[in-house]
Amino acid sequence: MRGFGDLEAAIMDRLWAFGEPATVRQVLDGLRPGRDLAYNTVLTVVDILFKKGWLHREPDGRAFRYTPTMSREEYGARLMRDALDEAGDPAEALVSFIGQMSADETAALRAALRAHERRNSKR
Amino acid sequence: MIGMHLLAFAAALSVMVPPALTRAGWVYRSPRLGIAAWYATLVAVLSAVVVAVLSWVAPWQGADAAACEMWRWCVLAAQGGYGLAGRMVAAAVAAVGAAMAARVAVTAARVVRAASARRDRHVRMLTLAGRVSPELDATVVDHPRPAAYVVGGPTRRVVVTSGAVDALTGSELAAVLAHERAHAAGRHDLLLDGVRLLEKAFPRVTLFAAARSELCRLVELRADEVATAGHASISLARAIVTMATAASATDGASRPPVFAGALSATGGHAIERLNRLLTPPMPLRPAHRVFIGVGVATVALVPVALGLAAQFLPVLGACPPLMS
Numbered sequence: 001m002r003g004f005g006d007l008e009a010a011i012m013d014r015l016w017a018f019g020e021p022a023t024v025r026q027v028l029d030g031l032r033p034g035r036d037l038a039y040n041t042v043l044t045v046v047d048i049l050f051k052k053g054w055l056h057r058e059p060d061g062r063a064f065r066y067t068p069t070m071s072r073e074e075y076g077a078r079l080m081r082d083a084l085d086e087a088g089d090p091a092e093a094l095v096s097f098i099g100q101m102s103a104d105e106t107a108a109l110r111a112a113l114r115a116h117e118r119r120n121s122k123r
Numbered sequence: 124m125i126g127m128h129l130l131a132f133a134a135a136l137s138v139m140v141p142p143a144l145t146r147a148g149w150v151y152r153s154p155r156l157g158i159a160a161w162y163a164t165l166v167a168v169l170s171a172v173v174v175a176v177l178s179w180v181a182p183w184q185g186a187d188a189a190a191c192e193m194w195r196w197c198v199l200a201a202q203g204g205y206g207l208a209g210r211m212v213a214a215a216v217a218a219v220g221a222a223m224a225a226r227v228a229v230t231a232a233r234v235v236r237a238a239s240a241r242r243d244r245h246v247r248m249l250t251l252a253g254r255v256s257p258e259l260d261a262t263v264v265d266h267p268r269p270a271a272y273v274v275g276g277p278t279r280r281v282v283v284t285s286g287a288v289d290a291l292t293g294s295e296l297a298a299v300l301a302h303e304r305a306h307a308a309g310r311h312d313l314l315l316d317g318v319r320l321l322e323k324a325f326p327r328v329t330l331f332a333a334a335r336s337e338l339c340r341l342v343e344l345r346a347d348e349v350a351t352a353g354h355a356s357i358s359l360a361r362a363i364v365t366m367a368t369a370a371s372a373t374d375g376a377s378r379p380p381v382f383a384g385a386l387s388a389t390g391g392h393a394i395e396r397l398n399r400l401l402t403p404p405m406p407l408r409p410a411h412r413v414f415i416g417v418g419v420a421t422v423a424l425v426p427v428a429l430g431l432a433a434q435f436l437p438v439l440g441a442c443p444p445l446m447s
Contacts, residue, residue: 005250008250008251009250009251012251012252013254054251072252072265073265073266075248075251075252075264075265076252076264076265076266076284076285077266078248079245079248079249079252079253079264079266079282080264080266080268080270080284082241082244082245082248083245083270083272083274083282096270096271096272097270097271097272097299097302097303097366098270098363098366098367098370098393099392099393101367101370101371101393102371103371105367105393105394106364106367106368106370106371108394109363109364109367109368109393109394109397110364110368112394112397112398112401113360113361113364113397113401116360116401116402
């Protein structure tokens with residue numbers, strides 16, 4: 001395990017799958033199969049995620065219940081904005097498969113592919 | 124007066140190379156040689172300027188190359204032989220050289236820091252919000268827009284959206300991932316970073332802008348070429364059309380109008396890529412490829428070779444300048 005990165009990802013995964021506020025104990029139980037983890041390790045990493053702003057928490061007795069601040073889809077949207085935002089700095093750090101195009105340009109692409117497939121089916 | 128010759132060489136390359144390489148058929152047929160040719164040009168121009176400045180500021184040869192009056196003048200000026208004015212000219216050349224070097228260094232530091240901070244943030248988010256798919260050997264991000272990309276930097280993660288996984292057939296998706304892996308394996312992010320850096324440091328040098336835009340185009344052609352070595356090119360062609368169509372359908376309407384130049388650039392490249400996949404050009408013959416490769420390497424090495432030759436063969440250093 002490189003640092004806490006993998007464990008952080010696994011915990012976020014659990015919390016998104018859980019769908020409602022969960023205690024560290026519940027997260028730990030969800031992670032247990034196949035992993036030998038101490039309660040304190042999970043508590044530490046959950047706390048890191050809380051401090052990074054990925055989780056918020058509400059008191060529940062003497063412990064806390066944690067929920068992700070954003071859904072996985074919302075992070076996905078944020079990632080895509082970051083990766084494909086061509087209005088700002090055009091995806092500087094990335095090499096993207098295809099850029100943003102106008103409707104005319106995509107129509108031209110479709111036409112070219114159709115023409116090719118017609119030619120091939122005649123042969 | 125080797126410096127003058129080198130500057131003339133650099134200027135000639137800057138003017139003649141961009142239109143020639145942009146139109147050259149062999150670049151279209153072998154994008155890899157095209158990428159090498161652009162980088163050779165950049166290396167030649169930059170090293171010509173560096174060697175020229177060095178030859179003025181630190182003349183290795185001393186004053187025995189007496190055949191060249193200008194050369195002698197420069198050497199004496201650098202040594203203070205022409206008094207205050209001469210020393211100031213030499214100092215000015217040194218200052219210009221140092222300023223250019225400093226400019227590249229400062230821009231490099233700033234750009235690299237900003238880009239790596241952005242990458243790190245992106246990778247952190249990917250690690251937490253993306254799903255690593257062992258069967259795709261890629262990170263899947265939940266987003267309806269079909270997209271695939273490589274995050275630059277040492278890890279070079281291949282990322283694909285759930286929208287792309289849904290919209291593409293198995294063979295199309297495999298071809299897209301092969302394309303992205305070709306970018307990663309070829310370190311295309313570094314190739315583009317290098318030229319972007321030059322463009323930022325010297326925004327008025329048109330050679331750098333032309334090189335950046337052509338390299339963006341050529342790395343795509345090259346990645347397509349690598350991907351179609353192991354996958355049917357019709358799969359990649361269909362994937363281009365599907366992804367372009369879905370991308371403009373999902374958020375084309377809500378998107379603010381994008382700068383027209385950037386837009387037509389990506390659209391133009393996509394059409395070219397599609398045509399190249401549907402009717403692949405004849406590959407270059409091996410002899411042809413070797414010939415071009417030798418030419419490209421020669422261009423890259425000329426300035427440094429001339430600089431060294433002028434040092435070790437006084438005759439060359441003593442050549443009278445072309446323009447006198």
